Each structure stands twice: as structure tokens, then as C-alpha cells.
Amino acid sequence: MYKRQISSTPLELENFKLSLAQILKCSNIQFKNSWAEKNPFRRFKVKIRPEIVTIGDPNLHPGEGKNNHLTPTEWNNVIENEDVILIDTRNQYETELGKFNGALDPNLNTFQDFANFVDAANLPKDKKILMYCTGGIRCEKAILEMQRKGYENVFQLEGGILKYIEEYPNKYYQGECFVFDHRVALDQNLQPTEKLGLCPHCGQPGDVKIDCLRCDHEGFVCAPCGEQEYNKTCSKNCAHQYKLRPHQKGAKQIDVPAHCEQFKKSFLGE
DSSP states (O other), rough: OOOOOOOOHHHHHHHHHHHHHHHOOOOOOOOOOOOOSSSSSSOOOOOOSSSSOHHHHHHOOOOOSSEEEEOHEEEEEEEESOOOEEEHHHHHHHTTTTTEEEEEEOBBBGGGGGGHEEEHHOTTTTTTTEEOOSSSSHHHHHHHHHTTTTTEEEETTTTTHHHHHHHHSSEEEOOOESSSSSEEOTTSSSSSSSSOOTTTTTTEEEEEEOOOOOOOEEEEEEEEEEEEEESSSSSHHHHHHHOOOTTOOOOOOOOOHHHHHHHHHHHOOO
């Protein structure tokens, strides 16, 4: 199983989808689209890993075909008409931003903790269990782990939260959805969040808006980091410089996506 994220103009993106389907000779590739005003990625990067989603067992991987997938419509029908258990398989910092109504939050620090959660939770095996994650990738591993532990009546949300809110915004999923790029999170319209930013000091989502004490650049920090005065800065560099010379201002920082675009134009001679 592969997961890729790319950013492009709408026309280039549609051409890419057509080319990819022809190369892979596959017509049922699932794409999830969202929008951003700026390029959300710093660079193009390809990594080969033993596990695309690390659960601690490289031999645990999905087989051919679907494994108890529910489309967003089927998911709605089940939670509206049946007595089920909902499980959020994401990390704790993700679930803080939003989750499905009534879902269990395992408070995971890493996905590798999921197996321990299942053991400790001792969930009833005769009850239907529904799991979800951001895009559906982690659930492909989580469902195998639960089935290995004897849970047979377990299902996963096909396409994850992003596909669900694409079809059912402001329905049963409440809040925003964390994404692993500089958009930080997407709202119910799959637009980049206006409430959050990545804290430059710890990398967690932050909702404390600041004007950097050193360079006056606007940004976000998380509440725990913001309790320390020198962390009311837009970068680790500004924090370091502020601690050395608290009364000396510096040049305003350039945001990363804009800087990347400027570099690209300079490099290509545009």
C-alpha cells in the first residue's frame, strides 16, 4: 500500500491523475482533494521504509482487496441505526483538534501504542467496532491488529476523515482534521485552518497567536511553550537570539511556503 501527497495547480493535478492511472493500469485509485493558497510542502521527497505506518510488525500488511471498508454513506447508516463502538486510531495531538461524536480516544503517543490499547481496553468481541483515521491508511494496519487479537466484527472508514468530511461536512465529525504538512489542519470545507499553526518550538499544533518578540513576525505557538517568554517567538533561531539579546530586534522572517516559491523562481530563472 502506498500513500502520496502532492501539490499542484488544478490542471496539472488532473493530468497527473490520468497519467498515474495509465502507468499503474488501475482505474479505481482513490484521490482526496483539498485546497491551499500556497504550496504546503517544503520539498519533494521519497522515502523507502519497512512500514509505511509503523505498528512494530513489518509482516503485518494488508492483502489484496478491501478489508471491511465502509463508505462514508455506509458509515453514517451504521452509526445512526446500530449500537457500535467508535475508535479513533490517531495520536493524541490529532484527536485534540477534532473527532467523531462519541468516539473512544486511546490517547496514543505513537501508533505503535495501538496494540497495547486494544489489550488494555478489553472491548467486547460480540459488538460491532468502527475505526477511523485521517485518510484510512492507519486503519489498514489497525484492523489487522484487532483481527489478529480475535475481533471479527470490526470495520474501517474508507478514505478516512478527509473523505468523510468531503461528502458530509459538519455532520458527525466535529472540529478540524490534523494533516502532516504546513496547512496544519483542514476545516469542514477542507480549507487550511485559520485557527492553528505548527509551534516552532515543539512541532505540535498551537492556537496561541503571537507577534514574535524579536522580529514581529506573526505566528502561532502552543500553550505550554507560550508560557516561557522567549518562546513567544516565531522560530527557534529567534528564540535563541532573543535570549542572547532581549532588547535587540531582528529582520522579519519569511514564511516557508513563500520562501520556497521565491527559491523556485530564482532557480528556474522565472
